[in-house]
Amino acid sequence: MPGLPLFIDCDPGVDDAVALLLALAAPEALDILAITTVAGNVGGDLTARNACLIRDLAGRPEIPVFAGLDRPLLRATVAADHFHGATGLGDLPVRTPARGPEPEPAVDHLVRVLRARPAGEVTLAVLGPMTNLAEAIRQAPDIAPRIRQVVAMGGARREGGNITASAEFNIHADPDAADIVAGSGVNLVLLGLDLTHQVLATPARRARLSGLRSPQAAAARQLLDFSARTEAEIGMGGPPPMHDPCVILWLLAPGLFRLQACHLAIETRSPLTLGHTAVEFRTGERHPQNALWGIEADADGAFDLVCDLMGRYG
Numbered sequence: 001m002p003g004l005p006l007f008i009d010c011d012p013g014v015d016d017a018v019a020l021l022l023a024l025a026a027p028e029a030l031d032i033l034a035i036t037t038v039a040g041n042v043g044g045d046l047t048a049r050n051a052c053l054i055r056d057l058a059g060r061p062e063i064p065v066f067a068g069l070d071r072p073l074l075r076a077t078v079a080a081d082h083f084h085g086a087t088g089l090g091d092l093p094v095r096t097p098a099r100g101p102e103p104e105p106a107v108d109h110l111v112r113v114l115r116a117r118p119a120g121e122v123t124l125a126v127l128g129p130m131t132n133l134a135e136a137i138r139q140a141p142d143i144a145p146r147i148r149q150v151v152a153m154g155g156a157r158r159e160g161g162n163i164t165a166s167a168e169f170n171i172h173a174d175p176d177a178a179d180i181v182a183g184s185g186v187n188l189v190l191l192g193l194d195l196t197h198q199v200l201a202t203p204a205r206r207a208r209l210s211g212l213r214s215p216q217a218a219a220a221r222q223l224l225d226f227s228a229r230t231e232a233e234i235g236m237g238g239p240p241p242m243h244d245p246c247v248i249l250w251l252l253a254p255g256l257f258r259l260q261a262c263h264l265a266i267e268t269r270s271p272l273t274l275g276h277t278a279v280e281f282r283t284g285e286r287h288p289q290n291a292l293w294g295i296e297a298d299a300d301g302a303f304d305l306v307c308d309l310m311g312r313y314g
Contacts (some may be wrong), residue, residue, distance in 0.1 A: 003031040004251065005121050006149075009068070009111065010244070011040025011128030012050035014083070014090045014223045019127055019244040020051065021216055022252075024058035025309040029252055033113060033122065035065045036106035040128035040173055041080045042088035044070030049129075050088050052097035057219055058313075061098065063209065068106030068132040080169055083218035083230050090226030092219060110136045114143040125251060126152035127244040129170050134177035137184050144184040151251060153244050154178065155192035155264075155277030157293070162235075164275070171266060172275030179266040180196050188266065188291040191246050192277065195257065195294030199246055200239040205303045214313040219307075242302075246294070249302050256305070258296035263287035 001148065007024060010016040023030055035055065037047040048067035055063055071077050087094050103108075114122060124147060126133060137144050154170035155178075161167040171178045182188065201224040209221040227240035252255050263283050267276040283289040 003027060003029045004123055005031045005117065006251070007033055007036060007122065007124045007131050009036045009038060009124060009126045010051060011038050011042070011047045012054060012295070013041035013047065013088055013128065013244070014085070014227050015242060015244040016041065016127045017050065017054050017089055017092070018220050018223050018242065020054045021058055021220055022245055022248045022306065022309045023125070024055070025059045025216070025312045026252060030064050034109060035063060036068050036110065036132055037065065037101070038068040038076060038106070038128050038132050040170065041084045043079065044068065046088045047243045048101045049097060052100055053089070056098050056115045057216060065101045066104060066106040066109045067101040068203070069135060072129065072131055073134060073176045075174070075176070078163070078173045081165070082234060085226065090223055090268065092222055107139065108131050111140045111143055115140070117146070121150050122147060123149045123151065123251070125247050126150060127247055129174035130154070130177040130181045131174045134174070134180040135143045137180055138258060144186050147186050149187045149189060150181065151189040151191070151247050153191050153196065153247050155190050155279070157186045157192065157194050157277060157279040159193040159197050161276070162193060166273045167275030171277055172283040173266045175266050175275040178275070179268050182266055182290060184265050185216070188264070189250070189259065189294070190277070190291050191250060191294040192255070195297050196241045196243040196246050198297045199242045199299045199302050201242055202239040208303070208307050209310060212239050212307065212311050214310070216313040218311040220310055227292055245306065246297065246302070249305055253301070253305055256298045257294055259292040260291040260295050261289045262291055263289060264291040264293070
């Protein structure tokens with residue numbers, strides 16, 4: 001039985017790179033149609049290159065990469081290279097990838113494939129700002145009801161923000177894009193900091209990767225060790241959360257997570273709270289449900305799955 005038809009839209013980024021390695025290790029479960037990239041953690045030229053490099057590392061040359069938009073829809077670019085390093089891949093060695101991105105722009109590719117595939121077949125995993133998806137919906141509103149599900153990493157409620165006091169980076173980097181997606185009627189699952197802060201790459205969990213003895217597991221360990229250092233130096237301290245990997249882990253094992261129906265709204269006007277995700281669980285006529293919000297994770301089970309996936313590279 002073929003895997004779930006999936007686009008991975010991302011901005012690699014250290015945790016995006018780990019998420020890609022996890023997804024690329026499960027071809028029987030995830031039929032990855034393409035990786036699309038967007039400016040976010042670092043600039044668009046680097047995120048496209050990094051996606052190609054991780055594809056090379058995973059040994060999956062058949063999966064195309066399409067470069068997307070290199071700036072937010074309406075605002076100046078916000079980057080997070082202070083958390084991901086100048087290259088976006090921490091201290092992982094970089095080189096010219098075996099093959100670069102395809103010539104077709106990511107937004108055009110998304111629209112074309114979503115129109116060509118049967119309605120309700122294709123899922124999107126969005127690991128960075130929602131710029132590409134929002135622009136695709138803006139250009140072609142007919143694709144929104146054709147999407148099976150959008151599973152995205154972004155937002156914060158209980159935990160507060162990680163880029164401002166109230167905003168998580170992916171949403172803050174392009175709040176207008178997130179607002180378009182939230183209002184589009186897509187079947188949206190949002191895994192924000194309330195959930196990802198429960199799935200921590202502790203020293204003991206990172207050490208398990210060292211025993212797997214594959215280049216891919218070694219790279220994942222190196223990426224997570226870099227995150228641990230930056231978290232200690234300029235973050236909140238403690239082990240680094242595995243933000244973007246949670247999207248892939250949820251797609252593969254949703255039973256490890258608990259979600260709650262909500263009404264989601266994005267702050268796009270206030271300079272003080274720009275990108276804040278207003279999550280209302282009291283849904284009804286006044287606040288109709290438009291998303292599922294991640295509230296709880298089985299962290300041990302999640303990391304068991306990480307090790308299982310990374311062990312498949314052997």
